[in-house]
Amino acid sequence: xxxxxxxxxxxxxxxxxxxxxxxxxxxxxxxxxxxxxxxxxxxxxxxxxxxxxxxxxxxxxxxxxxxxxxxxxxxxxxxxxxxxxxxxxxxxxxxxxxxxxxxxxxxxxxxxxxxxxxxxxxxxxxxxxxxxxxxxxxxxxxxxxxxxxxxxxxxxxxxxxxxxxxxxxxxxxxxxxxxxxxxxxxxxxxxxxxxxxxxxxxxxxxxxxxxxxxxxxxxxxxxxxxxxxxxxxxxxxxxxxxxxxxxxxxxxxxxxxxxxxxxxxxxxxxxxxxxxxxxxxxxxxxxxxxxxxxxxxxxxxxxxxxxxxxxxxxxxxxxxxxxxxxxxxxxxxxxxxxxxxxxxxxxxxxxxxxxxxxxxxxxxxxxxxxxxxxxxxxxxxxxxxxxxxxxxxxxxxxxxxxxxxxxxxxxxxxxxxxxxxxxxxxxxxxxxxxxxxxxxxxxxxxxxxxxxxxxxxxxxxxxxxxxxxxxxxxxxxxxxxxxxxxxxxxxxxxxxxxxxxxxxxxxxxxxxxxxxxxxxxxxxxxxxxxxxxxxxxxxxxxxxxxxxxxxxxxxxxxxxxxxxxxxxxxxxxxxxxxxxxxxxxxxxxxxxxxxxxxxxxxxxxxxxxxxxxxxxxxxxxxxxxxxxxxxxxxxxxxxxxxxxxxxxxxxxxxxxxxxxxxxx
Amino acid sequence: xxxxxxxxxxxxxxxxxxxxxxxxxxxxxxxxxxxxxxxxxxxxxxxxxxxxxxxxxxxxxxxxxxxxxxxxxxxxxxxxxxxxxxxxxxxxxxxxxxxxxxxxxxxxxxxxxxxxxxxxxxxxxxxxxxxxxxxxxxxxxxxxxxxxxxxxxxxxxxxxxxxxxxxxxxxxxxxxxxxxxxxxxxxxxxxxxxxxxxxxxxxxxxx
Ligand code: HEM
Ligand SMILES: [Cu+2]
Numbered sequence: 001x002x003x004x005x006x007x008x009x010x011x012x013x014x015x016x017x018x019x020x021x022x023x024x025x026x027x028x029x030x031x032x033x034x035x036x037x038x039x040x041x042x043x044x045x046x047x048x049x050x051x052x053x054x055x056x057x058x059x060x061x062x063x064x065x066x067x068x069x070x071x072x073x074x075x076x077x078x079x080x081x082x083x084x085x086x087x088x089x090x091x092x093x094x095x096x097x098x099x100x101x102x103x104x105x106x107x108x109x110x111x112x113x114x115x116x117x118x119x120x121x122x123x124x125x126x127x128x129x130x131x132x133x134x135x136x137x138x139x140x141x142x143x144x145x146x147x148x149x150x151x152x153x154x155x156x157x158x159x160x161x162x163x164x165x166x167x168x169x170x171x172x173x174x175x176x177x178x179x180x181x182x183x184x185x186x187x188x189x190x191x192x193x194x195x196x197x198x199x200x201x202x203x204x205x206x207x208x209x210x211x212x213x214x215x216x217x218x219x220x221x222x223x224x225x226x227x228x229x230x231x232x233x234x235x236x237x238x239x240x241x242x243x244x245x246x247x248x249x250x251x252x253x254x255x256x257x258x259x260x261x262x263x264x265x266x267x268x269x270x271x272x273x274x275x276x277x278x279x280x281x282x283x284x285x286x287x288x289x290x291x292x293x294x295x296x297x298x299x300x301x302x303x304x305x306x307x308x309x310x311x312x313x314x315x316x317x318x319x320x321x322x323x324x325x326x327x328x329x330x331x332x333x334x335x336x337x338x339x340x341x342x343x344x345x346x347x348x349x350x351x352x353x354x355x356x357x358x359x360x361x362x363x364x365x366x367x368x369x370x371x372x373x374x375x376x377x378x379x380x381x382x383x384x385x386x387x388x389x390x391x392x393x394x395x396x397x398x399x400x401x402x403x404x405x406x407x408x409x410x411x412x413x414x415x416x417x418x419x420x421x422x423x424x425x426x427x428x429x430x431x432x433x434x435x436x437x438x439x440x441x442x443x444x445x446x447x448x449x450x451x452x453x454x455x456x457x458x459x460x461x462x463x464x465x466x467x468x469x470x471x472x473x474x475x476x477x478x479x480x481x482x483x484x485x486x487x488x489x490x491x492x493x494x495x496x497x498x499x500x501x502x503x504x505x506x507x508x509x510x511x512x513x514x515x516x517x518x519x520x521x522x523x524x525x526x527x528x529x530x531x532x533x534x535x536x537x538x539x540x541x542x543x544x545x546x547x548x549x550x551x552x553x554x555x556x557x558x559x560x561x562x563x564x565x566x567x568x569x570x571x572x573x574x575x576x577x578x579x580x581x582x583x584x585x586x587x588x589x590x591x592x593x594x595x596x597x598x599x600x601x602x603x604x605x606x607x608x609x610x611x612x613x614x615x616x617x618x619x620x621x622x623x624x625x626x627x628x629x630x631x632x633x634x635x636x637x638x639x640x641x642x643x644x645x646x647x648x649x650x651x652x653x654x655x656x657x658x659x660x661x662x663x664x
Numbered sequence: 665x666x667x668x669x670x671x672x673x674x675x676x677x678x679x680x681x682x683x684x685x686x687x688x689x690x691x692x693x694x695x696x697x698x699x700x701x702x703x704x705x706x707x708x709x710x711x712x713x714x715x716x717x718x719x720x721x722x723x724x725x726x727x728x729x730x731x732x733x734x735x736x737x738x739x740x741x742x743x744x745x746x747x748x749x750x751x752x753x754x755x756x757x758x759x760x761x762x763x764x765x766x767x768x769x770x771x772x773x774x775x776x777x778x779x780x781x782x783x784x785x786x787x788x789x790x791x792x793x794x795x796x797x798x799x800x801x802x803x804x805x806x807x808x809x810x811x812x813x814x815x816x817x818x819x820x821x822x823x824x825x826x827x828x829x830x831x832x833x834x835x836x837x838x839x840x841x842x843x844x845x846x847x848x849x850x851x852x853x854x855x856x857x858x859x860x861x862x863x864x865x866x867x868x869x870x871x
Contacts, residue, residue, distance in 0.1 A: 144693075144694060213694055213697040214694070216697055217690060217693050217694045217697060221690045221693055222690070247697060248704060251701055251702075251707070254708075255708040262803075262807065266796075267797045268797060268803040269799060269802075270807075275721055275723075275797065275799050275800060276716070276720065276721040276799045277800050277803075278715060281712060281716075285708060288708075638825045639829065641833070
């Protein structure tokens with residue numbers, strides 16, 4: 001009953017506020033689902049009186065571990081959304097000339113799929129793991145700027161909301177995840193769709209830049225005594241290089257997005273065709289960001305695998321120094337290859353050859369890493385956990401993805417394969433085989449640390465096999481389709497090109513991966529209720545400091561900050577019977593100062609959302625309202641000197657005692 | 665930690681006040697990183713301008729629209745304000761709160777003069793139909809210089825809130841850190857202006 005009322009009111013609002021042509025009839029079904037889900041969430045929260053809990057424990061939190069959980073939930077939700085998009089695309093291509101969704105919707109769906117997977121799935125998933133473990137690994141009580149960390153999260157979350165709302169209100173962006181000018185200019189793409197893209201990425205991008213700064217400073221300035229750079233776990237190293245890449249890569253993106261938006265909304269002439277605009281500049285700026293971005297999403301996976309492989313082989317990581325040098329080399333090289341994304345735009349042979357060679361060079365440090373992981377496993381006592389399975393699957397998958405990438409570095413080959421299905425297969429090969437497998441591996445590995453219980457191994461393995469086998473069934477045919485000339489962003493194709501069979505197989509594979517996701521979610525829900533709590537804090541016999549702490553970790557992380565004397569510190573402690581708990585005497589515990597929860601990050605994010613929404617629809621009053629909220633909350637934080645709360649030694653002693661971590 | 669500290673009680677700190685507390689000194693590191701990212705924003709805008717400089721189309725040339733009188737005035741105002749904010753920090757290090765505030769106010773006045781001149785220049789341009797719609801060159805010009813101007817305006821608003829905080833709380837590790845980061849920001853904008861003056865205005869004269 002209430003559902004009907006809300007829905008009718010909603011339809012009425014939509015029709016009065018937004019022009020008819022913006023909406024697609026097929027979107028109505030999705031609307032019903034989203035509104036239904038919204039009503040269920042609201043009524044559950046009200047029924048169990050959880051609003052206050054939600055606000056004070058989660059929406060205002062500045063604790064990096066909780067922010068990590070928020071990021072993880074958002075990333076999984078976005079993986080669902082992006083995955084559904086992928087299945088819609090594959091369904092449309094399953095057979096020749098069937099069109100469950102039409103051409104325009106196909107454009108919208110691959111655009112949101114790509115945008116969401118890169119910016120709103122991979123990025124927050126990475127930040128989830130950064131937040132969950134990096135401070136623990138370096139023996140810090142928190143990140144350098146806890147409040148800023150929360151602001152980053154809310155900017156990301158509201159940016160994601162802005163993009164997703166386009167689907168509900170109609171008029172999703174439809175110019176691809178790269179949004180090349182001049183196609184995205186008003187003359188060619190009128191309507192609000194692209195505004196959503198630019199605004200949401202601008203908002204989320206500010207948050208991402210702040211996260212990069214935050215973790216860079218955390219790692220440089222907040223390491224425990226004795227935690228020298230060359231003692232840092234490799235995941236911390238990749239966090240460091242990723243953060244540096246973020247700081248250097250996001251500004252060009254911000255400029256590219258802002259200039260196009262200025263063109264669209266305020267009629268400047270940057271990337272238009274008349275008035276001396278120059279669309280190529282957009283493409284350069286975009287890929288100046290875009291290539292480092294692919295390393296931003298894959299380097300954390302390298303770090304995760306380095307932790308996972310050492311733990312589950314029961315050995316120290318092989319060639320630590322070489323690993324560190326290679327991530328630093330990748331970080332530096334990442335800026336010198338961007339032109340390989342548009343060899344075909346005709347920059348001339350010398351430019352193309354330079355960037356072709358630099359692209360081949362960057363494969364070398366990556367090769368070094370693959371060998372080091374294999375040598376780490378060599379002679380080790382390998383435990384086939386889910387995390388380890390993803391790692392082992394990653395090595396051949398990523399090697400093949402990397403090899404097909406190097407093929408593109410050969411400029412004449414690129415001219416043949418550019419913008420075809422070979423390319424689609426290549427980048428999914430590295431994005432799924434590298435990034436997604438890495439993130440899922442990390443999720444299974446650190447899940448017990450974040451939540452205090454492990455995920456079910458049997459279900460996890462089942463999901464893994466579905467993902468892994470489904471992956472190859474989906475993308476092997478696509479490599480072949482590339483050779484047969486099928487181009488990307490193609491919404492349908494006629495019978496008789498010989499593409500038929502391969503597309504059927506590919507779609508079957510996609511649904512296998514979809515089944516893998518369903519099993520993964522079932523695994524999470526099942527484990528939430530059924531898995532035993534982990535009392536040791538060290539379920540995997542880990543090597544690095546985060547496993548020295550109880551799970552879930554208390555708010556202050558370390559009752560006493562440890563002194564680090566070796567790489568793989570926790571392993572060393574265990575060998576010398578000197579766990580943190582053994583060392584801790586009641587008198588060692590001092591009073592602590594912790595950051596206090598704050599409503600500012602959430603409200604600031606909301607301000608940005610309102611501002612962005614106003615900009616998208618050119619409702620200037622709304623935009624000003626959003627701007628006023630933003631400025632207001634900035635001023636408020638400026639005058640807020642009450643950022644900390646004291647936690648007494650007594651309280652900490654009590655907590656440590658109840659966790660069984662106190663002597664005497 | 666954030667309680668007001670009477671500057672006279674502190675016995676000659678071995679490091680400046682704003683670095684004396686670790687949390688505050690970490691914030692200064694973070695601010696440097698922010699400046700790096702902001703510098704890259706400007707670097708991108710400069711590269712855009714460099715590419716668009718010659719794309720004049722039917723619009724005016726740099727020579728026709730740049731008013732060197734007002735540009736020189738702007739340069740003088742901003743460079744002087746960089747000096748005065750330096751003096752404010754100098755006074756802060758000597759714990760002369762009153763003198764420091766005076767220098768800061770002077771900095772703001774100079775900054776406001778800069779912004780006013782620039783706004784006046786832009787408004788005159790627009791009244792003559794010289795808008796960013798006209799040519800690629802003008803788009804690059806207005807957005808690069810305008811972004812700098814917006815930064816200066818933001819800095820002024822920031823410093824006004826700082827004045828209130830300083831007068832309420834005096835010099836503490838927190839307030840002195842805030843003033844210090846403001847001065848970094850202000851010097852940074854000054855350096856960016858030097859580049860704008862050279863590569864936008866002076867080079868415009870040459871070509
Ligand atoms: C569940 C597995 C996935 C399937 C079945 C899938 C399928 C597809 C399909 C069918 C397209 C459109 C091809 C076209 O018509 O041009 C596409 C594009 C794309 N996908 Fe995926 N995808 C998957 C996962 C991912 C992941 C995990 C990422 C990133 C982390 C990703 C990133 C992209 C990007 C960036 C595009 C390009 C969008 C554009 O052309 O603008 N995909 N994918
Ligand atoms: Cu690239």
